[in-house]
Amino acid sequence: MQPAVLRPGFSDPPVQSAHDRVYRGLRLQVMHGELLPGTALTLRGIGKSFDVSMTPAREAVRRLTAEGALTMSASGRVATPELSNERIEELASIRALLEPELASRALRRAHLALIGRMESINEANARAVHRQDAVDYIRTNLEFHRTLYLRAQSPAMLGLLETVWLQLGPTMRALYARLRRTAAPPHHRLILEALRAGDDAALRLALRTDVTQGLRHLAVYPGEARA
Amino acid sequence: MQPAVLRPGFSDPPVQSAHDRVYRGLRLQVMHGELLPGTALTLRGIGKSFDVSMTPAREAVRRLTAEGALTMSASGRVATPELSNERIEELASIRALLEPELASRALRRAHLALIGRMESINEANARAVHRQDAVDYIRTNLEFHRTLYLRAQSPAMLGLLETVWLQLGPTMRALYARLRRTAAPPHHRLILEALRAGDDAALRLALRTDVTQGLRHLAVYPGEARA
DNA sequence: CATGCGCAAATGTGATCACAAAACGCGCCG
DNA sequence: CGGCGCGTTTTGTGATCACATTTGCGCATG
Numbered sequence A, B: 001m002q003p004a005v006l007r008p009g010f011s012d013p014p015v016q017s018a019h020d021r022v023y024r025g026l027r028l029q030v031m032h033g034e035l036l037p038g039t040a041l042t043l044r045g046i047g048k049s050f051d052v053s054m055t056p057a058r059e060a061v062r063r064l065t066a067e068g069a070l071t072m073s074a075s076g077r078v079a080t081p082e083l084s085n086e087r088i089e090e091l092a093s094i095r096a097l098l099e100p101e102l103a104s105r106a107l108r109r110a111h112l113a114l115i116g117r118m119e120s121i122n123e124a125n126a127r128a129v130h131r132q133d134a135v136d137y138i139r140t141n142l143e144f145h146r147t148l149y150l151r152a153q154s155p156a157m158l159g160l161l162e163t164v165w166l167q168l169g170p171t172m173r174a175l176y177a178r179l180r181r182t183a184a185p186p187h188h189r190l191i192l193e194a195l196r197a198g199d200d201a202a203l204r205l206a207l208r209t210d211v212t213q214g215l216r217h218l219a220v221y222p223g224e225a226r227a
Numbered sequence C: 001c002a003t004g005c006g007c008a009a010a011t012g013t014g015a016t017c018a019c020a021a022a023a024c025g026c027g028c029c030g
Numbered sequence D: 001c002g003g004c005g006c007g008t009t010t011t012g013t014g015a016t017c018a019c020a021t022t023t024g025c026g027c028a029t030g
Helices: A018-031 A043-050 A054-066 A085-107 A112-130 A134-150 A155-179 A188-197 A200-216 B018-031 B043-050 B054-066 B085-107 B112-130 B134-150 B155-179 B188-197 B200-216
Strands: none
Touching: A018 A043, A018 A054, A018 A155, A043 A054, A054 B054, A085 A134, A085 A155, A085 A200, A085 B085, A085 B155, A112 A134, A112 A188, A134 A155, A134 A188, A155 B085, A155 B155, A188 A200, B018 B043, B018 B054, B018 B155, B043 B054, B085 B134, B085 B155, B085 B200, B112 B134, B112 B188, B134 B155, B134 B188, B188 B200
């Protein structure tokens, strides 16, 4: 609303612009599954919740729509995407294409500290499962994967993958609500073992199955099929 | 400028919004290599050239920046991307990952009419080479590939690939100016033959080599290395 | 009770403006 | 002759406003 004097002295975060704050905030909400598929958003509402005018809200939405994190109806209404089964399977196969490649590239540069960090994230993930905390489950699961892929030193490929995660965010949340998972993701241990062994083929396979297993059951049941 | 009464009766193109016109226009310019790497753009300039105010220009730029078609400096200056060698190679390997997959998916649905259309596009491509027309060369080359991939019925994967093409647009143009290609792309014939033969492995290989051959020489020479 | 009409509220779009920061150029000084 | 500083211009940002469209709800009607 008001000019919002952006903390004159401080510079810890390099003073991000208003639309960037909105962008990052919405992006995390979508990626972590805080919003269910089909959730409607309004520019004025977004602006109000981030305490900015419509202008930065519109830019953030435009950006997120370009990444597939949000959809816009013909009349400009904004909502989180409701994916068809075909689309879900397609996005899963893109993950199955990109993630083994990223993991393989990371393998050469992986060191023990990295594996240790992944194990600790995996434990947090298991706790989220036990706590039945869908958002935290998704968040730690993605963090587990991203921690590995960051080592691949392939920013463009990782960026592409993140847009895929973004598109799947609300749907992943909906899935979690459906299957009430009781056990931790079973393939993370295989990933860690392959990493320790330096086994490229096993690592690729572990990721492919982790990704497709997690999403194969995402498909909506026939009765609730969506356009 | 003025309210622009959007052709009351006509509906051939479903009356696109102003920012969409700007978006599409800029997108084509970038993807087809009409702008060299590092070309600076201004919101007011874009607005003027499309006869709209800054607002739709900003939204179009935001969208294109999200797709990697444009870059924004910390101060918000907009320009076409100047890719590092590492980035070029990474984007090439992404193409090498996605395009054989799309081609393989298209193979099952390919029919003779499709191959015929691709041959005719390929001839236009050869004419562009003979004419030394860089933009038309890039345009017909992408059209050749896209015509095939459309048959894959994998909109998400194709969308991802198009953002990669978008990022490479200006660089492809710069390359063309450097190597003064005299012969048509050599692997298109292999692609067509594999399609006719229904040979999946040969098709994948033909695409992988077409994509990497075309881009392997894109790397900037040491003397002109970029950050 | 279901259905359709119509009005009021809500919403996205684009133009315009004020402002701060950055970029640029010109002239001064060493 | 080269580098530096200062003022002008350019440029992006965000707020606000008017407007057209759409949405949604309530009421009247069959």
